[in-house]
Amino acid sequence: MMQVLSSKSGANTKECPSPGKLIVLTGPSGVGKGTLLRSLLQRHPELYYSVSATTRSPRPGEVDGKDYYFISRSKFEQLVAAGKFLEWAEFAGNYYGTPSEPVIDQICSGKLVVLEIELEGARQIRRSFPSALSIFILPPSFNELEKRIRSRGQDSQEAIARRLQRAQEEINAANEFDIQIVNDDFETALNSIEAVLFG
Ligand SMILES: Nc1ncnc2c1ncn2[C@@H]1O[C@H](COP(=O)(O)OP(=O)(O)OP(=O)(O)O)[C@@H](O)[C@H]1O
């Protein structure tokens, strides 16, 4: 029997014989989402990581098309108007969005697709794709979160302040999501995510 993968709005509806699953990894900036995801992808190269678009400037070492699609604000706004994003949000002064087409195609081909996104985008996905599995990554403490953002050393003082300002609001929303995992000991957190995804 054909199954249909669809969003609640119907905007991203496509017939798929055997759809995979949409996974959302969210949590405050600096908690370790990206580091956890990179390790998870090394262990499970069969996962599909959705590369987001952003208007943020690249950090040293970031590669266009691999870490993000780095685009201008006007291009981003055009893509929003054309309905090209599954979700999007403004975070700490920049736009971030998930391109729809590759995600829908990959889910349709049976893949486990992972989005690493902030709170507002994660809420949008929960509303439009109720069958998505959402995982919220928590820091062991707010002080440790601050230490991690600062020690990453890749954001300006202003950007760090904006991210920390937003972080408490994000942490307060943890219970909206299906699963909460504390990223204290890295290996323990990684194993917990692996257990959730692969049993
Ligand atoms: N369990 C951990 N213990 C200590 N440091 C950690 C741990 N997990 C990640 N880190 C470190 O914390 C810093 C922030 O991690 P990372 O960049 O992955 O966060 P993030 O949640 O992806 O941030 P953003 O949302 O801003 O992209 C990095 O320097 C990373 O090495």
Ligand SMILES: Nc1nc2c(ncn2[C@@H]2O[C@H](COP(=O)(O)O)[C@@H](O)[C@H]2O)c(=O)[nH]1
């Ligand atoms: N709503 C979305 N949020 C996204 C997306 N891609 C990344 N992000 C989140 O933005 C913040 C900041 O990221 P950074 O790389 O500038 O540190 C972080 O929480 C990411 O998870 C997206 O497509 N949509």
